[in-house]
Amino acid sequence: MARPTTAKAGRAEKEPGRIKQIIQVFRMTIRNDSSALWVMLAAFLGPLLLGVVLAVLLSRDNWIGIVLYVITGLLAGVLLFLVVLGRRAEKAAYSQIEGQPGAAGAVIQNSLRGGWTGSEFPVAVNPKTQDAVYRVVGRGGVALIAEGPGTRTQRLVDEQRRAVARVLPNVPVHVLHVGPDAGAVPLHKIPSTLRRFKRVLRKAEVRAIANRLESLGRTAKKLPIPKGIDPMRVRAQRPR
Numbered sequence: 001m002a003r004p005t006t007a008k009a010g011r012a013e014k015e016p017g018r019i020k021q022i023i024q025v026f027r028m029t030i031r032n033d034s035s036a037l038w039v040m041l042a043a044f045l046g047p048l049l050l051g052v053v054l055a056v057l058l059s060r061d062n063w064i065g066i067v068l069y070v071i072t073g074l075l076a077g078v079l080l081f082l083v084v085l086g087r088r089a090e091k092a093a094y095s096q097i098e099g100q101p102g103a104a105g106a107v108i109q110n111s112l113r114g115g116w117t118g119s120e121f122p123v124a125v126n127p128k129t130q131d132a133v134y135r136v137v138g139r140g141g142v143a144l145i146a147e148g149p150g151t152r153t154q155r156l157v158d159e160q161r162r163a164v165a166r167v168l169p170n171v172p173v174h175v176l177h178v179g180p181d182a183g184a185v186p187l188h189k190i191p192s193t194l195r196r197f198k199r200v201l202r203k204a205e206v207r208a209i210a211n212r213l214e215s216l217g218r219t220a221k222k223l224p225i226p227k228g229i230d231p232m233r234v235r236a237q238r239p240r
Contacts, residue, residue, distance in 0.1 A: 022082075025089045032092035036085075043084040047076035094187035101130040104147040104178050107190045108134055114195040115139050115203065117210060122147070124156045133160050137210045140197030141172035145190065150181045163216055168209060172200060 030037045051073015059065025090111065097103045102120075109120035118136030125132045131148030133156045144160050146153035157175055164173050174197055177184045185193050201209070 022085070026085060029085065029089045029092045032095060033088055036088040036092070039088065040081050040084050044077040044081040047080055048073045051076070091188040098187055099180070101132065101147070103187055104132070104134050104145050104190065107187050108136060108145070111188075111191050112136065112194070113191050115206065116143070116191070116194050117206070123216070124160055126152065126156065131156065133157055135160065135164075135213065136194065137206055137213065138194060138197070139199035139201050139203070139206060140194065141174060141200060142168065142209070142213070143174040143176060143194055143197070145176045145178060147178050149179050150177050150184075153177070153179070164213065167212055167216065171209060172197075 026040075048070075051069045051071075054073075055066040055069035059069060094103070094107065097106060105120035105122065108118045112118065116136050116138035118134060121134075122132035123135045126148075129148060129152055131146075131153045133153065134145040134147065136143050136145065142164050144157055144164075146157050161173050161175070164171070176190065176193060178187060178190065
């Protein structure tokens, strides 16, 4: 009898189903975030209780109405639970790689929203300390994300700011610091911080600027993305 091919053998090692993935992410989240369980329970029970109250107040003598209100509250509770789970899981996942070289690149690769784009690889790296600067572009302009202590990354930031200003003199340049300093931006808040910048560019201009910045080249070596949980895929890392 013929041996199964490599492709068939690969299919035998199926990824866990969607429900199992959610359970894995839920366990990981509450293990790393003690308050997440209560927040998710509130997110689930709130709409459900609201549906029950509306059913009693508005459809007391109508069983069909009661059932519809309760089902609607249940579905809304499940949806809100999953939304909160996703956000808490993302925060817990990034807390596991906080402080590692390349952590900011993981955020850029997986979590940029609101029209911001960029590469998970830095545009400048200090080879001795592994401090790095990443560059992203969006409707708010250009943002430089410095990974490491501010006193060590300032020179890299200044060099990149000057390089951007040479080719894009009229585009605002923002700087985010990700590191141990007081006031630094936590990893999971990088996307929301970027979205708060005032929009000054159109979508077509963002694409043109991104292409223009590619002409600056990339002299930094590639830092590896830290291994861990991918919050965007809602799947826990398999044990080794």
